[in-house]
Amino acid sequence: MTVMTRKPAGSARLRYHALLAGRDSDTQAWLAGQLCQVTQRRDDLPDDPEQLEHWAARHAAMVAHQHADYLMQRRQGAPRRYFANRAQALWFLQQVAPTKAVDGAWLHGCLRHWGDPRYHGLIRTYLEELGDGDPWCNHVLIYQRLLSRLGCLEGLPLDDSRYLQGALQLALGQAGEGYLPEVIGYNLGYEQPPLHLLITTHELAELGIDGHYFQLHVTIDNAASGHARRALQALRQLQPEQGQAAFYQRVRLGYRLNDLGVDTPSLIASFDLQGELLAALERKRVFGQFMHADRCRLQGRTVNQWLAAPEGLPGFLQALQAQGWIERNQDPRRCRFWQLIDGPKASMFGVFSAYEKQLWHDWIAADWQRPMRRVAPGQWESELTLETPCETVQMDGFVHLIAAMAGNRHAEPPGLRATRAYIRATGLTGGGPC
Ligand SMILES: [Fe+2]
Ligand SMILES: [Fe+2]
Structure with a gap:
């Protein structure tokens, strides 16, 4: 009998777990294959990168307009657009858990550039995903606590495609220097607040589910000064003087990676009670x-x-x-x-x-109408008590700190300590609580 040691081609779940365990041997080749898949796809980015600010502003305005429309429909008595019942919402939260468990991972490779101010926007974004090392604010832990409070921590067996975005994020974070344009492009796409985030936040609250994780992303990714804004600035600052067109083309490929797998509205709609x-x-x-x-x-x-x-x-x-x-x-x-x-x-x-x-x-x-229970945005149950011990990290070089802050490790106590030590050492501090 032959023992299979290679990952079956196309298994995103095995790829994801290998990347999480830090044991993926052919990350770059796999990532190159994924990029190859999107070369023929279309995207909505402008052909001229000079138009990107305009594009981002138009995107934000369109989302705001569609959201206002949604709220008006709801006020006029329309049913929830996404979640027919609470089970569907819990199902959705578990479907996206592999992606949420590596939130921000694609930016990990930027940390080593702490001495170069052009990278500071991306590094700050990454540090905010990590909650600056504070377990209360670390996005991965916020999501884990949410699942835990909802009694969903053990997880469901998920379709293989549920692991694809998480695997891409980990791969981009681990692939190294050669993929900077693609990382910038992926980040540009991921950090533009989408309509589904606003609707999800609204409807989770309506179902009595703490929407803090989603509300947090509505605010922190905002296009005026948040992660979306920084994503654009990073592109401006890091594009080379020579070969801009080729660089931008690669940014677009990275951007398109966001579209691989199933989009959020279609995923939610595929729920079968x-x-x-x-x-x-x-x-x-x-x-x-x-x-x-x-x-x-x-x-x-x-x-x-x-x-x-x-x-x-x-x-x-x-x-x-x-x-x-x-x-x-x-x-x-x-x-x-x-x-x-x-x-x-x-x-x-x-x-x-x-x-x-x-x-x-x-x-x-089924069709029985339960009396609705509204929870104000930001109102949520008390969190699990997490210790935040006063850390004494010995600075034995950035290499160890950065390694501990990888997308697959930063939410564990050594990763959180390393994040705080990195911030102290680099002075790249943030702007207050998450
Ligand atoms: Fe996040
Ligand atoms: Fe973000």
Whole structure:
């Protein structure tokens, strides 16, 4: 038998994990392949880089206009555009988790240029992604805490394509000097606040989900002075005097990498509530098929028999309804099955995770309208207590600090300490709390 040691071509998930572990051996070749894929694609950047300021202003104005439109529609009674229910929102937050877990990673290679003021805008952007080493402000940790509070930390099995953007970000951060134009271009695309960010922020709050992570990006990436602005300045400052056209062409390729994979609105729209519930049941079935007493019967079959094969699951949902355990389109709290799984005294307490319970809840509720619960932007539950020990990092050269601040490591305690030490040593301080 031959043992496969190479990553199967096209597996973004394996690439992502190899990059995360710092064990990806052919990053540059893979990145070159991804860039090759986008050469024939179109983008919305102007042909003349002199027009970029105008382009950015037009983009920001268009997003503002579309957002105002969205808000007006909502005021006039339109339903949420993205999230039909809370389960869909939790599903989405887990789908993008691999990307959020490496937020900012594409800029890691800039750190070594701390002595060159032309890089300071990009470095500052990266340091802000890292929360300047403060675990409260580190974007990766903010997102992790959000998932943790929502009971979604263990994650879902995800489609391979969910790992592509994260892999690209890590690869750009690790690929080195040869990819500066592409990094600038990717950064230019990623840091322009999109409409979907504004809508997501709004609708998460409406569903009682802390939207701080998203709200933070609305403000910190702003086009007037935030990351979007700095992205443009970096291009201006770092483009060479000779060969500007070739440089800009490569910037455009890097920009187009943002479009690989599935775009956010299409991803959200692909949610299938019943499909997700069945997938969750299938994950449970393997264990659950032996756990029920034989007196638990539905339509003459034991629950263990219902759970014996994946094909039985849709019928199991039908049987629960036929036997009166579940009546859909009503308040789930009135449903006998819901009472089995919800609450500390429920007989199946702890069987389903918070996300899985939300799937049940929303599938049962279906068309039943829950009274809306609005949470003001920025209002969120208390965070987990994280220690911020007074650090004493020995400065044994920037190489070690920079290595510890890589996109796959900066959110761990040594990475956070290194970030603070780097800021102290370089004087590249930020402008206050995140
Ligand atoms: Fe971020
Ligand atoms: Fe940003």
